Ligand SMILES: Cc1ncc(COP(=O)(O)OP(=O)(O)O)c(N)n1
């Protein structure tokens with residue numbers, strides 16, 4: 001997540017649309033709206049209006065090269081977004097230039113929106129399919145619509161989004177997002193296949209896919225929506241978001257823009273860039289994968305107080321000794337998080353822990369070991385995202401246990417919220433010594449943004465929370481703070497617990 005005030009830089013290598021909706025104009029408006037700096041390398045000075053494309057007017061590659069030379073030492077790109085590539089000269093130049101830039105600029109992401117045909121009708125490029133394909137090995141993320149994906153792959157209209165995206169990634173792109181805006185479906189569903197764009201610690205498979213669905217916005221103020229999709233994706237990637245979150249935020253940004261002139265279909269107007277999407281109504285639904293089985297809502301935490309959601313301090317500890325030490329302090333909730341213990345010892349610890357927590361009337365959640373939690377009647381289970389496939393959620397639900405789920409960013413938050421657990425955890429708020437959370441540090445800004453998407457399910461913040469940082473976390477409005485080392489490594493753990501609780505009571 002961003003820490004400095006310097007804005008990320010997005011280069012757009014695209015055509016100018018003199019009617020102001022698409023191409024460079026869309027990219028500049030999107031970049032401004034999402035707080036990134038946009039540098040423009042204009043490939044063509046097109047003549048078009050809301051009815052048709054009249055001429056292309058490609059720019060000479062010498063000019064493009066001079067722009068690269070001028071910008072590189074001054075405003076090196078975090079992300080390059082490619083749109084209209086007008087002819088073979090430009091394509092050859094671009095291929096060589098991307099190879100060099102990838103060597104010179106660390107962590108550069110290249111996004112390609114393969115615009116061949118303008119939405120107003122007419123072709124924007126003289127390139128053949130074979131020529132376009134030659135670019136793919138240099139592309140990190142490609143964002144075709146369904147028709148463009150079919151053209152690129154040669155697959156029929158019967159091919160699924162998954163088949164299209166897989167074929168495109170086999171041609172060289174690391175990740176592919178297929179936009180469903182032009183489909184005939186009642187909903188607008190987008191599909192993202194990531195075959196290795198990001199290192200995600202929890203990912204167990206080599207490739208991973210995400211599906212998002214929104215209701216369809218009926219508006220004709222959508223000119224430049226496709227270009228804005230790719231540049232918004234670039235803006236979020238350049239600000240440090242993982243692909244799954246950049247994808248989700250982009251979809252919300254597009255929905256928000258399309259909502260402005262909903263119902264007005266008489267005039268083909270420009271897509272409206274409306275800034276950072278914050279309101280839940282614009283965020284898509286996550287389409288669950290086949291392995292995730294939806295259940296009835298999980299039982300609530302039922303604190304019995306008026307402020308039913310507030311749980312206060314949530315210590316996460318790893319032994320019976322810690323339970324024996326902390327339970328007498330009168331906690332609302334506690335978690336037993338044990339890793340790498342032999343099965344027999346683990347089971348006995350869980351049996352003893354359940355008994356002990358009951359005697360203090362404290363809600364005990366067991367991390368990971370959901371079968372043992374059910375077997376021995378724990379109050380609840382805490383699961384990570386990767387556990388959601390293997391755990392039997394229906395069995396946990398039917399056994400009357402509560403469920404807490406970890407989330408890291410808006411994709412996982414929306415996905416987990418749809419399962420209606422008893423609470424949702426958001427982490428890691430800050431860097432933590434307890435666990436490798438590379439690439440998944442949320443910061444307070446993201447915590448606040450995620451809280452705006454929350455329903456009535458309580459939200460727990462976790463990761464790097466200590467007594468110095470706790471007040472700022474609590475001010476965001478979270479319902480609980482989960483803490484490991486700020487208690488277990490404190491010189492006086494009982495005092496630390498009390499100071500956390502005073503802070504949350506105030
Ligand atoms: C309250 C709370 N939030 C998050 C976690 C992390 O759980 P998980 O993702 O399952 O990771 P491990 O704890 O198993 O490493 C948690 N334990 N508690």
Ligand SMILES: Cc1nc(C(=O)O)sc1CCOP(=O)(O)O
Pocket residue numbers: 406407408426427428429431432433434435437462463464465482483484485486
């Ligand atoms: C166990 C755990 N889960 C996290 C998540 O973000 O899911 S962060 C985390 C570590 C919390 O430990 P500490 O309070 O010492 O930083």
Ligand SMILES: [Mg+2]
Pocket residue numbers: 367368382383384387
């Ligand atoms: Mg776990």
